Structures are given as structure tokens and as C-alpha cells.
Amino acid sequence: MPELPEVETTRCGISPYILNHKVRAFNIWEPRLRWPVPTALAKILPGQRIDSIERRAKYLLLGTGVGTLIIHLGMSGSLRIVTAESAPQTHDHVDMIMDNGQGLRLRDPRRFGAVLWTAQDPYQHPLLRHIGPEPLAKAFRGNYLHSACRKRRCAIKTLLMNAHVVAGVGNIYASEALYHAGIRPGRAAGRLSRQDCKALAAAIKSTLKQAIRAGGTTLKDFTNSAGQAGYFSQSLRVYGRQDQPCGRCGHPIKRKIIAQRASYYCPKCQS
DNA sequence: CAAAGGTCCTGCTCGC
């Protein structure tokens, strides 16, 4: 579910309730996520103030004076603001109750998500250390993308979804950005021109920015921290639109599996 | 039964 815009939407949604508040209790109802949730958190976090909430790639970083809580939503995870007395439901795995009586609750049916803890610099954590530039940062531009593509034989879409190359681009926005740049998802990355890469970097930035403004994409079950759907799904040009006419030329949108992931493109507008 | 928005890990292949 959540790609960069959805995680960013979540970050903005939870901040007012969490930032600068102290943790009253940390409850682990189901520790079996992608990696076991550290049980020590129930002892470590109470009394700590959350003094920063950042996002790196699709990871949320909740900073305290003694360490950082690292949260990943995986494929089906979501964070909701709840009241302390509301009971957890099926697939609710972790609660962080704050001193204001509000709480942060992680729901994740598929349990591909993660809740981790580090007492060191979170950006040096093994999961974060080798992640590529943020796509909305200045460092991510055509030149960078072009050099990252060199000698790569994998499909350009696969390259975009590689977190070591660029952070936070998932299956939906990879397809969408490639459509806007006029590049087929299956093209070998190494065969993109400098000009292609320039257009693609720009398309990634504009697509992600627009999605963040719309509050993310709701396909099945993504909601923001208040439980509302994002409306970027209305702006999707190719994702999930197999056999529907391309908005630019009318040709039917094609669906093709690339590296085991569904990929969508217009065979006429993209080459 | 297949597929779903993520991504780490393993083991293979390829090119120097």
C-alpha cells in the first residue's frame, strides 16, 4: 500500500498528536511483524518525549532523547490516531499511548511492516544506511539518474523501485512517472539517454508532489491517520487501468508483469 | 486460485 506520498501523508497526520508529547505507555499486542517488535520498548518508551518525526524513504523515524523508533508500513500497514481507551481490533499490533490521552496505533493485516528501535543515529541503521537520495531532494536529478542507469540491464521500472537507487518509489508511482516521461517500463535502464533521465527525474518529482498534495493514493484500504481516503487514485493515468483508453491518445493501456510486479503503460505514448 | 501497494535475503550469472 504505502509508498512515499502515503508515508508522508501519515507523517503529517500524526505529528500534531505525537510531536512534543510524552509517551505514557507502549503496548505490543502482536510482536510478529517482519522482525519481532522489541519487547523492551514497553520499558524504554514510557516517559520519553517524541521530539522529532521524520521520514526517510518509506520509513518513519520518531526521535526521543534516548533513541529512535523506526516504523515501516510494509504492504498493508497504516497508523491511526486513537483514544487511549479504545480497544485494539483484529490486525492492530502496536499502540503508543501519549500523555494527552491520544494514541498511535499500527494496523497491518499482512504483517510485512516493522517497528524497530535504535539508540544510534537512525540514518546509520543497516536498513537506512545504503538508501539512495530522496526523490524530492535536489541531489536527485537527471544526471544522477543517468549515471545510476549506466551498465544496468534491468528494466527502468525495476531500477526506480530499487531503494538503493532512489528512495520511496514503489509500484504505483514508478508506472505513473514513466507514463508522464513517455518511457516504457520494460526498457533496459542502461539504454536511457541523458534526456530520458532528465524527463524521468522531473516526472518522478511532479508525480510524487501531486500525490502528497492529494493525501496519497487509496486503492483498497489506505487511509490517512484520521481514517480518510487519499484522492490521488483519481489522478492515476495508467496504474490499474488495463484496457482503458490512454487519456492522451486513446490507445488501450497495457498491463505487463516486470520483475513479478504488475506494470502499466501506453504502448503508443511510451517508448 | 491468483493477486495485492514492500523489500530483504540467497544464490546464480556475468564480466573483469
Next chain:
DNA sequence: TGCGAGCAGGACCTTT
């Protein structure tokens, strides 16, 4: 031959 990088596939889960 040996080594490292790149890459495909499997794994983790539940729901529709």
C-alpha cells in the same frame, strides 16, 4: 580461477 556486482526468485503474511 576468483571476485564482486547485478539480478531473479523466494520468502514473509492475510484478504478479496
